[in-house]
Amino acid sequence: MTVRRSDGQTADASLFEYLLRLGDDRLVLGHRTSEWCGHGPILEEDIALANIALDLLGHATMFLRLAGQVEGEGRDEDALAYWRDERGFRNAQMLELPKGDFAFTIVRLFLYSAYSHFLLERLASSSNSELAAIAAKAAKETRYHVRHSAEWVARLGDGTEESHNRAQAALDELWPWSGELFQSDDVDREAGVDAAAIRESWDKLVREQVARATLKIPEGPMRMTGGRRGRHTEHLGHMLAEMQIVARSHPGAKW
Amino acid sequence: MVAVLPDSIAQALDSVKDPEVPVLSVVELGVVRSAEVEGDRVTVTITPTYSGCPALNVMEREIREALTGAGFGEVVVKTVYAPAWTTDWIPAPAREKLRVYGIAPPGPVGAEPLIPLGPTVRTVTCPYCGSSNTTRESEFGPTACKSLHVCHSCKQPFEHFKAF
Numbered sequence: 001m002t003v004r005r006s007d008g009q010t011a012d013a014s015l016f017e018y019l020l021r022l023g024d025d026r027l028v029l030g031h032r033t034s035e036w037c038g039h040g041p042i043l044e045e046d047i048a049l050a051n052i053a054l055d056l057l058g059h060a061t062m063f064l065r066l067a068g069q070v071e072g073e074g075r076d077e078d079a080l081a082y083w084r085d086e087r088g089f090r091n092a093q094m095l096e097l098p099k100g101d102f103a104f105t106i107v108r109l110f111l112y113s114a115y116s117h118f119l120l121e122r123l124a125s126s127s128n129s130e131l132a133a134i135a136a137k138a139a140k141e142t143r144y145h146v147r148h149s150a151e152w153v154a155r156l157g158d159g160t161e162e163s164h165n166r167a168q169a170a171l172d173e174l175w176p177w178s179g180e181l182f183q184s185d186d187v188d189r190e191a192g193v194d195a196a197a198i199r200e201s202w203d204k205l206v207r208e209q210v211a212r213a214t215l216k217i218p219e220g221p222m223r224m225t226g227g228r229r230g231r232h233t234e235h236l237g238h239m240l241a242e243m244q245i246v247a248r249s250h251p252g253a254k255w
Numbered sequence: 256m257v258a259v260l261p262d263s264i265a266q267a268l269d270s271v272k273d274p275e276v277p278v279l280s281v282v283e284l285g286v287v288r289s290a291e292v293e294g295d296r297v298t299v300t301i302t303p304t305y306s307g308c309p310a311l312n313v314m315e316r317e318i319r320e321a322l323t324g325a326g327f328g329e330v331v332v333k334t335v336y337a338p339a340w341t342t343d344w345i346p347a348p349a350r351e352k353l354r355v356y357g358i359a360p361p362g363p364v365g366a367e368p369l370i371p372l373g374p375t376v377r378t379v380t381c382p383y384c385g386s387s388n389t390t391r392e393s394e395f396g397p398t399a400c401k402s403l404h405v406c407h408s409c410k411q412p413f414e415h416f417k418a419f
Contacts, residue, residue, distance in 0.1 A: 044393035044403075051307075051399045058306025062336065117369070133337035140339050140419070141306060143369060148394065150370045209370060 005072045015128070016070045017090065018191035020080070021228055023063035024091035026138075027081055028236070029112060030056030031243050035099045045102075052109070052145055059138040066130055082247035086236045093227040094177035096236040103156050103166035108174055110149035114205050115181045117142050118198035126192065150209050157213025164214065171210065172218045179222030187228075257282060257346050264290045264297065267325035271317045274310045275398045276416070278356040281314050285344030288335065295328035302340050305399040305419075342419050353416055354382045358401065361418040379415045381406035391415075 002010040034053035040046025064077035075083075095112065099105050120142055123135035156167040182202075184194045210217055226232070247253075260268070260282065268290075271281045281287050281301070288300045299318055303311050315332050322330045342361040345353075350360035359382045378387050386408035393403040394417075401414040 044395065047393065047397075048395040051395045054307030054309070054399060055305060056307070058303070058308070062306065129337075133335070133339075137303075137306060137336040137339045144394075146369055147371070205369070 007072065009072060011072050012070055012191070014187045014190040015131075016067055017187045019063050019067035019070060019131070020090040021187070022192075023060045023067055023077075023080070024089050025095055025112075025116075026056045026063065027060035028089070028091040028239070029095040029109075030054075030060055031239060032095065032097075032099050033105065033109065036105065041102050048148060049105070052148070055138075055141045055145070059134075059141070062134040062138070066134065078247065082244045086232050086240055087230040089227075089230065089232065089236060089240075091227050091236075092177075092180045093223075093225065093233055093236075094174060094180065096227075096233060096239060097174075097177070098235055100170065100173075101166055103163065104170040104173070106149055106152045106156065107167060107170040109145065110153050110209070111174060111178055111206065112181075113142055113145040113149055115178075115195075115198070115202050117146050118201050119193055119195060122193045122198065128191075131192075153209055153215075154213045157210070157215040167213065168215050171215055175218050176220065176223040180225040180227060183225055183228070185228070257285065257344065258287050258289050260287070260290050261292055263325060264292070264299075264322070267321045268299075268318065271314065271321050274313050275400070276353070276356075276358065278352045279345070279349055281318060283345060283349035283352075285340055285342075286311075286314060287318070292327075295326070296331070297322055297327045297329070298331040298333060300333045300335055302335050302338075304340050308399060310398075342416065345416075357382050357413060359404065359413060359415040361416045364418045377418075379404050381409060381411065382413055383411045384409040389413075 003013040005011045030053045033049050033056060036046060036049040037053070038046065040049055060081070061077050064080045068075040068077060068080055092112075094108065097104075097108070100108075117139065120135045120139035124132050124139055126132040126135065153167065156163040158164070182195045182199045184196050188194055207217060265282065268282050268287060269280050273279050273281065273284050273286075276284070284304065286301050286304060288302055290297055290299045299322070301311075301315065301318070318332060319330045341364055343364050345361065353360040359379045362377060379389050379391070380387050381389050381404075384406060386406055388407045389404050390407065391402055391404050392412070396403045396414050400416060400419065402417050403412065404415050405412045
């Protein structure tokens with residue numbers, strides 16, 4: 001779908017929207033992951049999460065920069081990250097939930113990274129060469145996010161009674177939110193990948209690792225969705241207030 | 256693979272080091288992919304190591320400064336993402352510089368399963384004493400590109416530039 005820009009040229013509205021989805025997922029998860037900096041359960045894990053957060057912010061930067069170029073209204077990645085309100089964000093709702101305990105953070109990182117892995121691998125062969133290049137670059141780093149979080153899922157699930165219970169509680173809470181990741185609409189199909197097509201691969205990988213970790217996938221319905229259309233939980237606004245305050249208090253500031 | 260650059264550019268960029276690994280130049284690291292000279296204008300194409308690497312901005316600024324210092328009137332720095340950066344591009348002499356500096360150089364990038372089911376940590380040779388009796392303490396070191404190890408022979412902790 002094309003729209004007319006303010007300079008009279010046309011822009012690919014579906015591609016812009018799709019790039020926001022890719023960028024916002026990683027920006028929001030990256031911010032939530034960065035909240036562990038200085039609070040990790042052990043020093044090594046504190047550093048690991050900070051590094052993963054940095055990768056995610058790097059991926060968000062690449063996708064949002066391209067989004068701004070596609071839109072053609074002069075917004076760069078910073079304008080998109082700091083000057084949109086929650087209704088303008090297109091991330092999946094699961095990613096905006098507060099970081100919770102370490103088990104919650106790890107289980108979410110695992111569920112999302114596994115999804116991201118299969119999605120990026122497909123996008124790496126997109127006919128849009130810029131999107132394909134960013135996806136291939138991000139896919140490389142996402143592989144070790146999957147590995148690192150999967151190893152922790154096994155360690156926590158198959159660990160002590162306390163770590164098992166916390167990991168199971170995290171999975172029980174997060175699982176119903178995971179359905180949103182696979183709800184595709186015309187935007188996904190026109191500009192990227194129909195996420196429904198990667199569900200089987202994701203499901204297999206996740207279920208195998210969950211079983212290895214002696215955890216159980218909960219029964220029950222999926223939750224409400226809408227993040228891709230700008231409808232969010234009450235948590236995103238609070239997160240953005242913290243994430244955006246410095247940029248908004250000092251517009252145009254450089255350091 | 257190290258980019259083949261015009262002599263004047265190669266010379267100027269040799270002084271631009273990775274701020275986190277100050278023995279490797281941006282050319283040896285593989286960040287600089289190519290350079291084109293047109294009169295007094297030079298266009299340098301770079302690629303990021305890790306997507307979120309905060310050192311990239313510093314490297315970009317220093318590339319500009321070095322080339323301006325070398326007499327170019329206009330320096331354009333372009334960023335590309337494909338092909339994705341890999342440690343396989345670091346040439347043998349640069350790997351030796353890493354070792355002498357105290358960072359165990361990367362081995363070849365191999366195909367590893369997405370979720371390994373057994374221990375897959377490779378043996379990393381101590382850059383100080385050459386012993387292979389070492390243990391990985393953490394996959395994540397002070398920067399994304401390095402892991403932390405300890406040598407049981409000489410009791411020295413050291414960093415390893417991960418194969419990536």
